[in-house]
Amino acid sequence: MKIPELYEHKKPVFSLEIFPPKKKGNIESIYDTVEQLAHCNPDFISVTYGAGGNLADNSTCEIASRIKKQYGIESVAHLTCVNSSKEDVEEMIGRLAEADIENVLALRGDISEDGEMKHDFHHANELAIEVQRKCRDNLEILGACYPEGHYESKSLDEDIQNLKYKIGAGVKVLITQLFFDNQCFYEFVGKARMMGIKVPVSAGIMPIVNSRQIERTVALSGASLPHDFTKMISLYENNPEKLFEAGIQYAVDQIRDLIINGVDGIHLYTMNNPKVALKVYEKIEDLL
Numbered sequence: 335m336k337i338p339e340l341y342e343h344k345k346p347v348f349s350l351e352i353f354p355p356k357k358k359g360n361i362e363s364i365y366d367t368v369e370q371l372a373h374c375n376p377d378f379i380s381v382t383y384g385a386g387g388n389l390a391d392n393s394t395c396e397i398a399s400r401i402k403k404q405y406g407i408e409s410v411a412h413l414t415c416v417n418s419s420k421e422d423v424e425e426m427i428g429r430l431a432e433a434d435i436e437n438v439l440a441l442r443g444d445i446s447e448d449g450e451m452k453h454d455f456h457h458a459n460e461l462a463i464e465v466q467r468k469c470r471d472n473l474e475i476l477g478a479c480y481p482e483g484h485y486e487s488k489s490l491d492e493d494i495q496n497l498k499y500k501i502g503a504g505v506k507v508l509i510t511q512l513f514f515d516n517q518c519f520y521e522f523v524g525k526a527r528m529m530g531i532k533v534p535v536s537a538g539i540m541p542i543v544n545s546r547q548i549e550r551t552v553a554l555s556g557a558s559l560p561h562d563f564t565k566m567i568s569l570y571e572n573n574p575e576k577l578f579e580a581g582i583q584y585a586v587d588q589i590r591d592l593i594i595n596g597v598d599g600i601h602l603y604t605m606n607n608p609k610v611a612l613k614v615y616e617k618i619e620d621l622l
């Protein structure tokens with residue numbers, strides 16, 4: 335199924351995100367995770383590509399394909415371009431289409447720490463154009479957006495202007511970077527609508543359930559930390575069980591508020607942890 339159509343018929347769309355296992359030999363382990371995540375009744379599951387130092391290879395395509403075929407759940411394959419040549423990207427697009435994947439999240443990708451990058455693509459809109467050129471009728475394109483602005487942009491306005499290039503290049507649904515302050519999301523969506531962006535925007539939520547995640551997540555996302563959030567961390571940083579429960583509740587409160595305020599979709603960054611996803615799901619199921 336083509337994901338943009340889902341947003342025409344359902345509100346909120348509820349989606350989950352997973353990443354391929356780090357070690358190549360462990361690829362089968364992800365299917366246990368998917369099997370458990372299926373109990374959350376997701377409208378789709380997305381699979382990252384080269385995120386957080388994980389594999390950027392055919393495993394994204396393989397996993398996204400099996401999610402559809404074996405579990406009957408719609409999938410989205412992430413694809414990044416900044417560390418790839420035009421030939422690499424063309425090959426990957428061909429593979430996705432061959433595997434009957436119908437939806438791709440077109441990303442620039444994180445610039446690797448050693449600074450090595452290829453120079454065929456600079457931004458996500460260029461990748462979207464390439465996907466359109468190669469597979470206009472077979473692949474729907476989703477894109478990423480940043481409620482607090484991407485850290486490379488001078489201002490939120492500039493970032494939203496750049497977002498319009500992606501939409502011009504065929505992106506039909508946006509998924510946000512994770513955030514902990516719903517007010518940032520509401521202001522961002524209000525501004526984007528004023529600036530002419532009409533596509534559905536799913537809110538990306540990551541439950542923080544252990545202290546190890548905090549630093550890494552903040553570094554990756556640049557998300558600001560509201561007072562309630564830092565209070566929760568300082569109260570429970572030495573009590574893993576309490577932090578786990580409080581982290582779930584924080585995400586649940588965020589999601590319930592978003593749904594009540596009419597959000598188009600909720601995209602849950604599961605970090606391959608079905609226990610967390612299921613606990614969140616149980617507490618929001620009545621609103622889905």
Ligand SMILES: NC(=O)C1=CN([C@@H]2O[C@H](COP(=O)(O)OP(=O)(O)OC[C@H]3O[C@@H](n4cnc5c(N)ncnc54)[C@H](O)[C@@H]3O)[C@@H](O)[C@H]2O)C=CC1
Nearest residue numbers: 382383385412441442443444457458478484486487493496
């Ligand atoms: N690997 C994965 O699965 C995931 C990766 N991400 C990460 O999100 C980050 C950025 O990815 P995208 O949003 O796809 O990048 P992007 O290319 O859309 O935006 C990156 C920066 O460039 C600016 N920009 C965008 N288009 C431009 C243009 N045509 N001309 C000038 N400036 C432009 C933006 O305002 C922003 O500051 C990366 O750090 C990516 O890795 C996010 C989600 C999942």
Ligand SMILES: Nc1nc(=O)c2c([nH]1)NC[C@@H]1CN(c3ccc(C(=O)N[C@@H](CCC(=O)O)C(=O)O)cc3)CN21
Nearest residue numbers: 353382384385386387388444511512538554555603605
């Ligand atoms: N800048 C950026 N890059 C991304 O890849 C990205 C975002 N932002 N925002 C949303 C999601 C979050 N993503 C992530 C983040 C971390 C890992 C990851 O594998 N982290 C740890 C494992 C942590 C764990 O198992 O709990 C790692 O060690 O790599 C994967 C995908 C992908 N996405």
